[in-house]
Amino acid sequence: MEQTYTALNDFNYKAKQVDVDCTSNVVSEAVEIEWIDALEYLDLPAPLGVPNQVQSSQPPVRLRILATDSPNLNNQTLRLAHAVVPVPAEVLGHVAASLQDFEALWQNDAGSTTLLNGPRRFLMQTPNDGDLFYSMIVQTNAPREENSTENSPQRTNQPFNAILISSNPTVNMPKIAQSFSLPSLWSTTDLPIVILPLEFLLRHIRQVSETLVKLTTEVSCIEDIVIDGSKSPAHPEQLVSSINHTFKGLINRLHICNREIVKLRRRWHFQMTLARTIVELIEIHDPRIAAAQRNEINIVGDLHLREGSSVHFVNDTNDHRNNITDSREYRQLLSVASLQHKLSQSLEYDLDVLPTRISNQFNAIFNLMAQSDTQASLSIAISSRKDNEYMQHIADATLRDSSSMKTIAILTMAFLPGTFICSFFSMTMFNWNSQPGEPLVSPYIWIYFVAMVPLTLLVITIWWWKTKESRQEQEEDRRKRRLARVGTQDLRIHTHLTRTEACVCQQTDYARLCVV
Numbered sequence: 001m002e003q004t005y006t007a008l009n010d011f012n013y014k015a016k017q018v019d020v021d022c023t024s025n026v027v028s029e030a031v032e033i034e035w036i037d038a039l040e041y042l043d044l045p046a047p048l049g050v051p052n053q054v055q056s057s058q059p060p061v062r063l064r065i066l067a068t069d070s071p072n073l074n075n076q077t078l079r080l081a082h083a084v085v086p087v088p089a090e091v092l093g094h095v096a097a098s099l100q101d102f103e104a105l106w107q108n109d110a111g112s113t114t115l116l117n118g119p120r121r122f123l124m125q126t127p128n129d130g131d132l133f134y135s136m137i138v139q140t141n142a143p144r145e146e147n148s149t150e151n152s153p154q155r156t157n158q159p160f161n162a163i164l165i166s167s168n169p170t171v172n173m174p175k176i177a178q179s180f181s182l183p184s185l186w187s188t189t190d191l192p193i194v195i196l197p198l199e200f201l202l203r204h205i206r207q208v209s210e211t212l213v214k215l216t217t218e219v220s221c222i223e224d225i226v227i228d229g230s231k232s233p234a235h236p237e238q239l240v241s242s243i244n245h246t247f248k249g250l251i252n253r254l255h256i257c258n259r260e261i262v263k264l265r266r267r268w269h270f271q272m273t274l275a276r277t278i279v280e281l282i283e284i285h286d287p288r289i290a291a292a293q294r295n296e297i298n299i300v301g302d303l304h305l306r307e308g309s310s311v312h313f314v315n316d317t318n319d320h321r322n323n324i325t326d327s328r329e330y331r332q333l334l335s336v337a338s339l340q341h342k343l344s345q346s347l348e349y350d351l352d353v354l355p356t357r358i359s360n361q362f363n364a365i366f367n368l369m370a371q372s373d374t375q376a377s378l379s380i381a382i383s384s385r386k387d388n389e390y391m392q393h394i395a396d397a398t399l400r401d402s403s404s405m406k407t408i409a410i411l412t413m414a415f416l417p418g419t420f421i422c423s424f425f426s427m428t429m430f431n432w433n434s435q436p437g438e439p440l441v442s443p444y445i446w447i448y449f450v451a452m453v454p455l456t457l458l459v460i461t462i463w464w465w466k467t468k469e470s471r472q473e474q475e476e477d478r479r480k481r482r483l484a485r486v487g488t489q490d491l492r493i494h495t496h497l498t499r500t501e502a503c504v505c506q507q508t509d510y511a512r513l514c515v516v
Helices: 035-043 091-097 099-106 172-179 184-188 191-229 236-283 285-296 319-325 328-346 348-425 444-514
Strands: 014-021 033-034 062-069 112-116 122-127 134-139 160-166
Touching: 014 035, 014 172, 033 035, 035 062, 035 091, 062 191, 091 099, 091 122, 091 134, 091 160, 099 112, 099 122, 099 134, 112 236, 122 191, 134 191, 160 191, 184 191, 191 236, 191 328, 191 348, 236 328, 236 348, 285 328
Parallel strands: 062 160
Antiparallel strands: 014 033, 014 062, 112 122, 122 134, 134 160
């Protein structure tokens, strides 16, 4: 898909204009201008000088910066979102010289650094991963004509131009531009174009270092928790609670650390590329370093073979370059860039060790979860054995009680009919000594049946209700025991699924890390 740019007459997009005198560190106030005015601003010649500044024979190094905000991507990548470039193509063409080169940089989500010639341009873009995003182009003040040399007087009064697209609208451009003071002699070289990239490198290294420290602290904290969690609690219930709460949270935190490592390694690779590019650009201005890198020395001279004469070589080193590379500012600039490159290299060990530490914590957590499963199963088995022994004891006691009750019931059934007959006929309702003509049975015998039948029914009803309630309690106890057994099985299945899911997620994270 063809890349789209902001229209030159689109007044919804504006730029901040900053003029910097890098020699005297005088910075103008940031002024918001339209892009159509920015194009005219880039075509204007450099000012003759800064007010209240003593003019010298060599013009100072001047830098023009146009800064704008990056588009809102809504967590999408630049390449997939096909985001509109917030800078008109006419303005970019004035600084980048080639829109194809900028589009290749803009659509690269991994971040890139490129150094182009004709004229020399420094293109830089940070990775697009949701954190701070910068896309920058710095162009030298050399004319575009092929017959112009590096030290051509045509570039003496020309400023260096820069375009910055940033996701941080609070970037203090004057503060960035004041970090280094450049000699006016550098206005005829390409060295000033590394000032802005070097300042952003310093900020990026600081950000990556802080993120790495936070990530290392997080992994160390997880290691301490895992070490403390490896101590078996006194009760199995505490172990199950530890699995459900602590270990699950630790696995999520480890996955977050894995994701952050992928982003951090991508930024570290960009950081290393940027540092190497800056160092190389600074070193190519030193003829001795450039010659050592090419493993050759350009020596031009006359060879005299007369008797008694010696061989003389005349070195064709550029005096202008020697004056630059022998200056204190050049050595300071090269020292700062080399130091940042070494600092970036020093982060490689921690970035390589962190995935191993995270993998070890995953394995430790899985082992602890398996150990807790074994301990829980062993505890359940011991508890079940004790329950079985107790139930066996109850069964034996119940059997003995049942035998006794059976004996009592048989004796009761054997003597109950006789007892009932004796009790019934011994009542005063019967007159066994009655005279002839007197009734044998009392006319009030019906009172006995009226009292006996309801009382018997009441006793039977109470017995039936109590028996039913006891059966319901027994059914409830059996249901609870079944649920307890099912819950134990679900806990084992849940623990196994959690461990399997964590293992799959870990393999996915490391696959992404390997791809990056």
